[in-house]
Amino acid sequence: MISLKPETIEKIDKLVPRYPTVRSAALPLCHLVQEDLGYLSNESIEWIAERLELQPINIQELVTFYPMLRTEATGEYHVRVCRTLPCALAGAYQTCRSFEKEFDCKVGHTSEDGKVTLEFVECHADCGKGPVVMVGEDEYTDIDPLKAMEMAAKMKSGELSNGL
Amino acid sequence: MPHQETRLIFKHIDEEGYTNDIDCYVKNGGYNQLKKAVTMQPEDICAEVLTSGVRGRGGAGFPAGMKWKFLDRKSGKPIYLICNADESEPGTFKDRQIIHQDPHQLIEGMICAAFAIQAKLAFIYIRGEFFEGYKILERAIEEAREKNFLGDNILGSGYSCDIIVHRGAGAYICGEETGLIESLEGFRANPRIKPPYFPAALGAYQCPTIVNNVETLCDVKHIIEMGGEGFAKIGTPGNTGTRIWCVSGHVQKPGYYEFACADITLGQLIYDVCGGLKPGRKLKAVIPGGSSSKILRADERFTGKLKDGTEYDWGIEDIPMDFDSLMAVGSMSGSGGVIVMDDTTDMVEALANINYFYAHESCGQCTPCREGVPWMRKVTQRMVDGEAREEDADLLKSIADQIAGRTICAFGEAASWPVQSFIAKFKDEFVEKAQEQAARRKEGKETAEATTLI
Numbered sequence A: 001m002i003s004l005k006p007e008t009i010e011k012i013d014k015l016v017p018r019y020p021t022v023r024s025a026a027l028p029l030c031h032l033v034q035e036d037l038g039y040l041s042n043e044s045i046e047w048i049a050e051r052l053e054l055q056p057i058n059i060q061e062l063v064t065f066y067p068m069l070r071t072e073a074t075g076e077y078h079v080r081v082c083r084t085l086p087c088a089l090a091g092a093y094q095t096c097r098s099f100e101k102e103f104d105c106k107v108g109h110t111s112e113d114g115k116v117t118l119e120f121v122e123c124h125a126d127c128g129k130g131p132v133v134m135v136g137e138d139e140y141t142d143i144d145p146l147k148a149m150e151m152a153a154k155m156k157s158g159e160l161s162n163g164l
Numbered sequence B: 001m002p003h004q005e006t007r008l009i010f011k012h013i014d015e016e017g018y019t020n021d022i023d024c025y026v027k028n029g030g031y032n033q034l035k036k037a038v039t040m041q042p043e044d045i046c047a048e049v050l051t052s053g054v055r056g057r058g059g060a061g062f063p064a065g066m067k068w069k070f071l072d073r074k075s076g077k078p079i080y081l082i083c084n085a086d087e088s089e090p091g092t093f094k095d096r097q098i099i100h101q102d103p104h105q106l107i108e109g110m111i112c113a114a115f116a117i118q119a120k121l122a123f124i125y126i127r128g129e130f131f132e133g134y135k136i137l138e139r140a141i142e143e144a145r146e147k148n149f150l151g152d153n154i155l156g157s158g159y160s161c162d163i164i165v166h167r168g169a170g171a172y173i174c175g176e177e178t179g180l181i182e183s184l185e186g187f188r189a190n191p192r193i194k195p196p197y198f199p200a201a202l203g204a205y206q207c208p209t210i211v212n213n214v215e216t217l218c219d220v221k222h223i224i225e226m227g228g229e230g231f232a233k234i235g236t237p238g239n240t241g242t243r244i245w246c247v248s249g250h251v252q253k254p255g256y257y258e259f260a261c262a263d264i265t266l267g268q269l270i271y272d273v274c275g276g277l278k279p280g281r282k283l284k285a286v287i288p289g290g291s292s293s294k295i296l297r298a299d300e301r302f303t304g305k306l307k308d309g310t311e312y313d314w315g316i317e318d319i320p321m322d323f324d325s326l327m328a329v330g331s332m333s334g335s336g337g338v339i340v341m342d343d344t345t346d347m348v349e350a351l352a353n354i355n356y357f358y359a360h361e362s363c364g365q366c367t368p369c370r371e372g373v374p375w376m377r378k379v380t381q382r383m384v385d386g387e388a389r390e391e392d393a394d395l396l397k398s399i400a401d402q403i404a405g406r407t408i409c410a411f412g413e414a415a416s417w418p419v420q421s422f423i424a425k426f427k428d429e430f431v432e433k434a435q436e437q438a439a440r441r442k443e444g445k446e447t448a449e450a451t452t453l454i
């Protein structure tokens, strides 16, 4: 059994009947449950399927298709560096290397102490202010390697919000 | 000479003191066009949109009025309106500004459009990464509902409409309109084959559906304000209204700039508006309409005849920024994302970066796309890793040629055009890369070099 916050249940109950079909609520429910519990476990997937009168595979196939849906928890900080061409032209790869060094963690992984998950993501539609970095749901722009070092220091000390 | 922007959609963007709440919007004349719209006949609004000539701002540039005309109204099924706020084409960042800073403009445009096509339910499909944008839209919709601009019996007109904001979850293909619809219905975003699945006939829930970009729907509001003919006076015939150019890459002042269509040239945009390149650098290439559009080389000459018969002979800086001129030079204005590259850019690396993106985003339904795009990525990755071969340029072109035109959706072209155009215009650099690496190998040196773009 998964235990969702009452607010999440309330949001779900309000949302489902708004759609022309129940199944349309599948992706929104994945978001809501993931936001509540941090990731989508098998139990969560089964719960969503049951709530929408679907089979677990119907949810599983979304989880495996949409990059933002996760089946594992992230580190305390979820750092996403945009690597697409405009950000790359602005130095995103160097920014990412700076994070890798500071956290001693390769991009695509979670640091051993569980402090940070570092990922590359594709264009976040703010290319005029690249390199773009997300920490949780907070966006940071114009992050050069030096600023990345400063951000990393603030994450290590816990000063920076995790953006959730 | 400084070039004057024509700010229609972006009138209040970055304006001091302008906030995204409904009071500020109404104080600035907001929702007056909706008040006018609900007193008009829906067909008359459709006629104005047709007269305006407004072309879609999401990528393909199809006239919105024409698309609305294709709507199957005889089916008796409900009609849906979808705002495409996926904004996922690399280099594009205009819809974000509207959503964050002026969400009510979009909502007003949408309700006007929904009324015109008589949709009772509308959706905003917003990319999942717009966490804040989603919250802003949710709040704005509640505000509009409280003031009866939305919901039941809008402004006493007898017309009711609701808007649902639906979040994507990080997949580029959700920007393709039929992939978007699949995603909205709760499935993987696998695009549908057209025909028969033209949304205007068989869209969301197999009902007639109009999908328009954020900027296009904002234009609808302004078309109601100035009338179709008034709107058509902005820009040139066939290229009406304004466009927001999102400039990124190697310019001094990247950002978003709104101009009447054809009001400025690419050169003026780069040098006068965006402050030119960094000191000592020279222009090398421009991708003018989002990463899918074909690249233009700085020293090319573009000659030919326009649709209206006038002959042109342009250098890259002379190209007028509008739909037809960019098509004429073999590229497109697409989503308005202008990516500028200076002479420090390694073209093999740039293409490797682009190929990485498309390989990551293929939905996997069509064999040429699912297999071909990752193959192109593998080749360019190998090239930057020190294993380039002289024949790689030809190999890349041949793979791309076998994808484009052979897939369910236009992603096949979107992924092939960069490869085809990079090879057509910068083949020498691809060959040189292989030769340099071969020379280093002969000397017993490391063949791979440090990269910056991949």
Ligand SMILES: Cc1cc2nc3c(=O)[nH]c(=O)nc-3n(C[C@H](O)[C@H](O)[C@H](O)COP(=O)(O)O)c2cc1C
Pocket: B055, B056, B057, B058, B059, B060, B061, B062, B064, B084, B085, B086, B087, B088, B089, B172, B173, B174, B175, B176, B177, B178, B211, B212, B213, B214, B216, B217, B409, B410, B411, B414
């Ligand atoms: C691969 C692909 C990605 C697309 N991404 C977007 C997008 O992010 N936003 C958008 O408005 N249109 C996008 N489009 C275009 C849409 O399919 C559709 O044509 C557009 O939303 C229609 O609106 P418009 O006529 O107002 O431009 C994309 C098309 C393709 C083939």
Ligand code: SF4
Pocket: B173, B190, B191, B361, B362, B363, B364, B365, B366, B367, B369, B370, B407, B408, B409, B410, B411, B412
């Ligand atoms: S072209 Fe690519 S993205 Fe489009 S349907 Fe086929 S596999 Fe999917």
Ligand code: FES
Pocket: A082, A083, A084, A085, A086, A087, A088, A122, A123, A124, A125, A126, A127, A130, A132, B090, B091, B092
């Ligand atoms: S490329 Fe990074 S935000 Fe667009």
